[in-house]
Amino acid sequence: MDLQEKKLSSEEIYNGKIIRVERETVLTPDGQQAFREIVRHQGAVCVLVVDDQNRMLLVRQWREPLRQVTAEVPAGKIERGEDPQMTVVRELNEEVRLQAQEIALVNTYYTSPGFADEKMYFYVAHQLSPVAQARPQDPGEFLRLQWVTLPEAEQLIAQGEVCDAKTINAIWYWKLQQHEENK
Structure with missing residues (x-):
């Protein structure tokens, strides 16, 4: 059975600064109509920053959807027409003042x-x-930086302070890289 759905129509529900929401009507593989609510996003970068003491950098900030402070790897939205690697350079400058x-x-x-x-x-x-010349942080963005070792990062996962997929992915990648280097 072919799993592809056929888009019949699309309606924009919301168009904001970060996301756009659409409601699509689709035809499913079995011939039924269904609705899909889709969040459209330009894409983002995240970066595992590791210093010469083998520590990673986390950014602590309030996350309103979770109603808590989280510890995350530096990250940011790709601006229209921007190369993702240039987004990394910009975000490192804006968020953590590093190159x-x-x-x-x-x-x-x-x-x-x-x-x-x-x-x-x-x-x-x-x-x-x-950085030689720091760019301004985004308005309303309040950050605290924290350097951690791998065991400390794993402890932050266990405590629920690191709770987002991008940061957990980065920590697991970092752990795997250290394991490979120690073989």
């Missing part, structure tokens, strides 16, 4: 394909130094 001599793409993935098309570009950054 990296080495930035490498690890992988890409969709954050929640059941209802959103947000594509995340996961990078790792090494060989860090302070």
